Amino acid sequence: MPRFLWFILAALGLLAGYFIYGKIVEKVFKPDPNRKTPAVEINDGVDYVVMPTWKIWLIQLLNIAGVGPVFGPIMGALYGPTALLWVVFGSIFAGAVHDYFTGMLSVRYKGANVPDIVGFNLGNIAKQIMRVFAVILLVLVGVVFATAPAGLLAKLTPESLDFTFWLIVIFIYYFLATLLPIDQLIGRIYPFFGALLIIMAVGVTVTLFAKMPDQFFSWAEWGVNQHPNDLPLWPLMFITIACGALSGFHSTQSPLMARCIASEKNGRLVFYGAMIAEGFIGLVWVTVGMTFYPDPVSLNETINAGTASAVVYDSSFALMGTFGGILAILGVVVLPITSGDTAFRAARLTIAEILHLDQTRPFRRLYIAVPVFAIGIALSQIDFNLIWRYFGWSNQTLAAIMLWTSAAYLYHRQLCHWICTIPAVFITAACVTYILYEPNMGFGIDIFISDIIGIVVAVVCLLAFLTRAKKPIIGEPANC
Numbered sequence: 001m002p003r004f005l006w007f008i009l010a011a012l013g014l015l016a017g018y019f020i021y022g023k024i025v026e027k028v029f030k031p032d033p034n035r036k037t038p039a040v041e042i043n044d045g046v047d048y049v050v051m052p053t054w055k056i057w058l059i060q061l062l063n064i065a066g067v068g069p070v071f072g073p074i075m076g077a078l079y080g081p082t083a084l085l086w087v088v089f090g091s092i093f094a095g096a097v098h099d100y101f102t103g104m105l106s107v108r109y110k111g112a113n114v115p116d117i118v119g120f121n122l123g124n125i126a127k128q129i130m131r132v133f134a135v136i137l138l139v140l141v142g143v144v145f146a147t148a149p150a151g152l153l154a155k156l157t158p159e160s161l162d163f164t165f166w167l168i169v170i171f172i173y174y175f176l177a178t179l180l181p182i183d184q185l186i187g188r189i190y191p192f193f194g195a196l197l198i199i200m201a202v203g204v205t206v207t208l209f210a211k212m213p214d215q216f217f218s219w220a221e222w223g224v225n226q227h228p229n230d231l232p233l234w235p236l237m238f239i240t241i242a243c244g245a246l247s248g249f250h251s252t253q254s255p256l257m258a259r260c261i262a263s264e265k266n267g268r269l270v271f272y273g274a275m276i277a278e279g280f281i282g283l284v285w286v287t288v289g290m291t292f293y294p295d296p297v298s299l300n301e302t303i304n305a306g307t308a309s310a311v312v313y314d315s316s317f318a319l320m321g322t323f324g325g326i327l328a329i330l331g332v333v334v335l336p337i338t339s340g341d342t343a344f345r346a347a348r349l350t351i352a353e354i355l356h357l358d359q360t361r362p363f364r365r366l367y368i369a370v371p372v373f374a375i376g377i378a379l380s381q382i383d384f385n386l387i388w389r390y391f392g393w394s395n396q397t398l399a400a401i402m403l404w405t406s407a408a409y410l411y412h413r414q415l416c417h418w419i420c421t422i423p424a425v426f427i428t429a430a431c432v433t434y435i436l437y438e439p440n441m442g443f444g445i446d447i448f449i450s451d452i453i454g455i456v457v458a459v460v461c462l463l464a465f466l467t468r469a470k471k472p473i474i475g476e477p478a479n480c
Contacts, residue, residue: 004209004216006081007287010088014279017092022272025100028416031264038111038259046360047349048111051260053269058194059260059338060274063253064099065197066141066339067148068243068395069282070332071308076241077289078296078303079233080226081217083241084286090238090245091279094423096272098399101406101420102251103271106258113255113350118401121408130401131354134252137398138347139372140391141249143379145340146170147387149333152309156329167380170337175373177341178348179365193334199324200316200331201281207319208291217290228300232437232447235430235454239392244282246427248398250275252346253339281335288315347372389441393434400428404465411465421465429458 042048051059076083105117112120114134119127150166157166208216219226225233243249257270292315293299302310312332317325348368351357358364379387403424410417433454435442445453 002213002216003218003220004213006084006217007208007283010084010283011280013088014091014276014283017088017096018273018276021092022096022100022268022276025097025272025419026268028410028419029101029104029267030415031104031267033263033265035264037107037261037263039261042111042259044360047256048259050262053261053266055191056257056260056266057270057274058191060103060253060257060270061277062193062197062334062338063256063342064243064247064250064274064339065278065281066145066243066249066336067308067332068247068249069278070285070312070335071148072241072392073244073282073284073286074289074299074308074311075303076237076244077286078227078300079231079237080224080296081220081222081290082225082233083237083290084217084220084283086238086241087245087279087282087286090241091276091282093419094399094403094427095246095250095279096275097419097423098246098248098403098406099250099254099275100267100272101409102402103254103258104264104267105406105409106255107261107264107267111255111259113346113353114251114398114402115350116353117251117255118405121405121412122401126401131350133394133398133401134350135347137249137391137394138252138343138350139376139379140387140394141252141343142174142340142347142376144387144391145336145343146174146376147380148309149336149340151307152312152329152333155309155313156326170340171373171377171380173337174341174344175369178344178369178373179362193338196327196331196334197281198331200328201284203320203324203328203331204288204316205284207324208287211319212291215291216287219295220290226296228297234451235433235437238427238430239396239434241282241286242392242395242399244279244285246396246399246423248395248400248402249339249343251398251402252350253342255349256342256346292318344369344372344376389438393431393438393441396427396434397431400424400431403427404461407465421462425458425462428461429454432457 039048039050043050073083073087102117106112109117109120115127115131118130146167150163150170153166154161154163254271261267261270289299289311293302302314312329316328320328348365351368357367403420407417407420407424410420433450436445436450436453437447
């Protein structure tokens with residue numbers, strides 16, 4: 001079988017996942033089209049605003065698709081074709097399920113943010129922990145998604161417009177997007193960003209087929225860990241490829257659109273569907289990694305020389321020419337920018353809920369936005385690779401927590417919780433194993449011992465869940 005068929009089968013698998021498994025997930029949740037959504041019931045003109053479904057889907061995709069579905073899959077490609085399977089099956093059975101439930105639970109809880117959703121289902125202690133954890137992750141995301149596009153833009157422009165210049169420009173845009181009503185800036189500029197995103201995804205895919213049909217996955221070997229540094233595939237690949245398969249960061253973004261949908265029946269398209277679309281972007285860049293470069297050593301050398309952005313830069317121009325390459329790179333640039341802006345916005349809203357600070361007045365938004373951005377700018381001066389490692393682990397840890405939260409919601413109602421419980425167990429084991437093994441930011445424990453401890457912790461979490469999750473948490477809003 002020609003190897004380019006792997007890509008086609010993987011893309012068809014993602015599409016089938018949306019129509020088949022997405023429908024199953026929807027039936028388990030039981031959306032009610034007659035229930036008033038937060039956008040209709042509250043509608044404050046700032047954060048709770050009814051918007052067209054197509055625009056909400058596009059904004060949701062741009063919000064969740066930072067550099068993760070590009071940089072992560074490129075680095076994950078070093079492990080071989082297993083990365084392809086993780087993108088497809090991870091998106092269908094873990095990432096899209098995670099995104100659907102976090103979005104729809106926010107709809108049911110009147111647009112609540114992550115900490116409240118966790119608190120209603122796992123208790124007050126979990127809620128207070130999540131408040132701190134969510135704010136830290138959001139600020140880290142804002143920083144990562146400012147420095148990455150600034151680096152790419154600096155490569156496209158004259159030397160006078162250097163990294164610092166673009167970093168300042170991006171932070172100014174983030175500041176405005178954090179303060180202004182969501183439909184005044186984000187809602188108007190995102191369709192333009194969406195066009196660049198489509199050009200990037202479709203353009204790179206078409207030119208791969210046109211220029212490199214015989215080189216698709218040329219060095220991929222099934223069942224073999226092909227990482228040049230012999231790094232363990234488990235759990236590193238499942239942490240490296242986050243946003244293209246499963247990402248906790250998405251749970252911080254879904255409430256933004258949960259406050260804008262007009263009907264619960266739109267949830268599968270907006271939340272599950274946007275994650276499947278992001279999975280396709282991840283699929284494209286895994287394929288670039290294993291097709292554009294002749295072997296994993298060459299890919300690894302390029303990443304080490306200039307991070308995954310060097311792969312984006314080299315492959316975009318080689319495949320699409322000068323003009324097309326610029327458009328493709330801009331399509332990659334808009335991904336982190338359209339996630340970074342809403343990351344800071346979500347941080348503002350989360351802190352406002354903690355402090356019970358009304359956000360309808362612009363001046364009151366400054367009370368939170370100014371110190372948050374001061375911290376973000378300071379963190380942007382720290383080494384990018386260090387920030388990325390902490391982001392990757394905290395990202396997947398949040399995904400595990402939100403999957404357990406979604407499973408608890410279903411268990412309370414005697415519904416099929418296993419669609420959330422199984423991926424929760426899986427990613428819990430991966431996160432625990434990773435932080436124990438990782439030599440730079442973790443404990444540097446032997447991988448075999450880390451594996452055992454990770455599996456044991458995941459099993460203990462499962463047993464604790466099955467023992468205690470039947471009891472509803474006191475304080476959950478009525479009729480949810």
